[in-house]
Each structure stands twice: as structure tokens, then as C-alpha cells.
Amino acid sequence: MGVIGYGLGVIGAGFGIGLAAYGATTSMARQPEVQGRLFTVFILASAFVEALALIGFVVTLIA
Amino acid sequence: MNPLDKLGEEMDELLEGFTSTAIHGDLTVGLTQYTFWMMVAAIALLVLIFVFKKKQAACGLVPKGRFVNGVEFLVEYCRDDLCKGLLGDTWREHFPFIASVFFFILMNNIIGVIPGCKPGTGCIGTTAALGLVSFVYFIVVGIKSKGVLGYIKSLAPAGVSFPMNALVWVIELFSTFLRLVTLAVRLFCNLFAGHVVMGTFAILTSLFFVPVLQQITPQTLGFAGASVFWIAILLIIYAVELLVAVIQAYVFTLLSAVYIQLAEADEH
Numbered sequence: 006m007g008v009i010g011y012g013l014g015v016i017g018a019g020f021g022i023g024l025a026a027y028g029a030t031t032s033m034a035r036q037p038e039v040q041g042r043l044f045t046v047f048i049l050a051s052a053f054v055e056a057l058a059l060i061g062f063v064v065t066l067i068a
Numbered sequence: 069m070n071p072l073d074k075l076g077e078e079m080d081e082l083l084e085g086f087t088s089t090a091i092h093g094d095l096t097v098g099l100t101q102y103t104f105w106m107m108v109a110a111i112a113l114l115v116l117i118f119v120f121k122k123k124q125a126a127c128g129l130v131p132k133g134r135f136v137n138g139v140e141f142l143v144e145y146c147r148d149d150l151c152k153g154l155l156g157d158t159w160r161e162h163f164p165f166i167a168s169v170f171f172f173i174l175m176n177n178i179i180g181v182i183p184g185c186k187p188g189t190g191c192i193g194t195t196a197a198l199g200l201v202s203f204v205y206f207i208v209v210g211i212k213s214k215g216v217l218g219y220i221k222s223l224a225p226a227g228v229s230f231p232m233n234a235l236v237w238v239i240e241l242f243s244t245f246l247r248l249v250t251l252a253v254r255l256f257c258n259l260f261a262g263h264v265v266m267g268t269f270a271i272l273t274s275l276f277f278v279p280v281l282q283q284i285t286p287q288t289l290g291f292a293g294a295s296v297f298w299i300a301i302l303l304i305i306y307a308v309e310l311l312v313a314v315i316q317a318y319v320f321t322l323l324s325a326v327y328i329q330l331a332e333a334d335e336h
Binding site for chain 1: 257
């Protein structure tokens, strides 16, 4: 059951990282000069999203 | 006979290996495998600094060589990207803290991905301590720049009228304490989860390869072929883990810098 729960949880995180990457790539294509700053923000946003998925993973293993 | 039968057992053993066990003394006062590798990382960092200083002095005015330039690149990256980019004028004051956190976590993570070693940051105790250090640091910076009352007031944004103001203040206070938890849990979960995944694929590789050593039949040869596939995935995950080791050190430091900048900013 826990494994199914983790799979469900990851759907959200997958959407989140996908959206972040989508936003980053489109804005980099429009304005290549802000690439450096955008990369920082992208990594930051992905870290926030990814943390949720990882909390799910660890809780699955522990519980 | 199915190699996957033993997977549950082996997974339990793997997870057992990741829980803190005392190798000297007990869990309250003693040395666990994680603190041991954390000390190894700290000593490696000290050795790195001394070797760097010596090599830099030997170079004379212009630093040359792969090692010296590599370390300089990392320090300059930390200075320009994390400190100057985010903190603005006061970067010089916070650079020592930011750089030491970055290099400590980076060294721990890199040592962790070497097979046979454990990451010091793969244990919730270490990351909670690091998160607490960062938390106390940005609160002290905030209090220094605005005063105790000023900092407490500055949690709520200026320009919001009275009843909403109090509500926002409570939410902001809660989120400030949540930063401590998320800093610690993010780093721990990334390292822990990454190592569990690597361990799982290593176990799968060995489980699928063992039958072919006992007797050679078409079925066991098929399992051995699957084991090659597992080891390919293991190598890919290993590369991803190397990337994660750097990115997580970067993220932790970046978030610390952002929080310091928020605490220092005049307007919130």
C-alpha cells in the first residue's frame, strides 16, 4: 500500500518539476541573457518540489 | 526459483545498515558511523585547505595548476554567485559563514558517494544541526540589523492594515520556524533516498548474478543478462547522485543566503 501511496505522491512532484522546467526553458528561449539568474531560481524551485517527493519516499520506507 | 524472492530480506538488511548504530560508546555519547564519516569529511577539508595554502604559496603571484585553480573556481563561484548575487553590499560579512557551510556539506556529500563510505549528511541529526546553525545565524543577523522588536515586527509586511497584519504575522512566524525543518529534512531526504536507491540496484545486480555461478542453464543466463541491465541503471543513478551531492550543497547554501537576505532587507 505504501508503495502505491508513494507513486500517487510522485505524480504531483512530477507535474511540479515539469512546470518549473517548462517555465525555465520558455523564458530562456525568449530572453537568453537572463539564463544565469533563471538557472538559480529553477534549481531553487525544483528543490522545493523535490523535497516533497522525497519526504514521501522516506515516509514510505520508514512507516 | 526467482531471484526476487530474497529482495524483501535484503532490503530490510539494507535499511538496517542506514540506521545509526554506535561503533564506539552508545547512541547518546559515542561515535556512530555517520559521525565517523562526518569527522573524516572535516579532516579531509582541513587537509585540503592546508594543501591549497601550501601550493598557492609555492605558485608565487599567479596561481597555476589544476588543483589550485579548481579550488579557486569553487570559492569564487560561491563568492560571486551566492554571496554577491544575493546579499548585495553586506556579502563580505556573511561570506565566511556561507562558504564554510557550502564546503562542509559538499565534502560530506562527495565522501558519501564513494562506495563503502557513508555521507555524514545522510543522518537527520547532522542536517538538523546544520539547519539550526543556519536558523540561528539568520535570526541573529535580523536582530542585529533591526533590533529585537524591529525584527519581530518586520515579520509582517509593511503596508497591511491592522486585522490582516496580525494574521500574516502569525503565518510568517510559523513559516520562519518551518524553514528550520525544511532545511534539515530536504538535505537528509535527498541523501538518504539516493543511497537507498543505489543500494537497491546493487542488491538487484547481485541477486540476479548469483544463480549463474551455481549452475549454467538458459534461465540463469537470462538472469545474468538482466543483472547487466541493473548495473547499467546503477551507474546512471550513481552519476545522478554525484550531481545531487553538488546541487544539494548548493541548494542548502542558497536557501541560507536567501533567508539571511530576507532578514536583513529593509522592507519585507
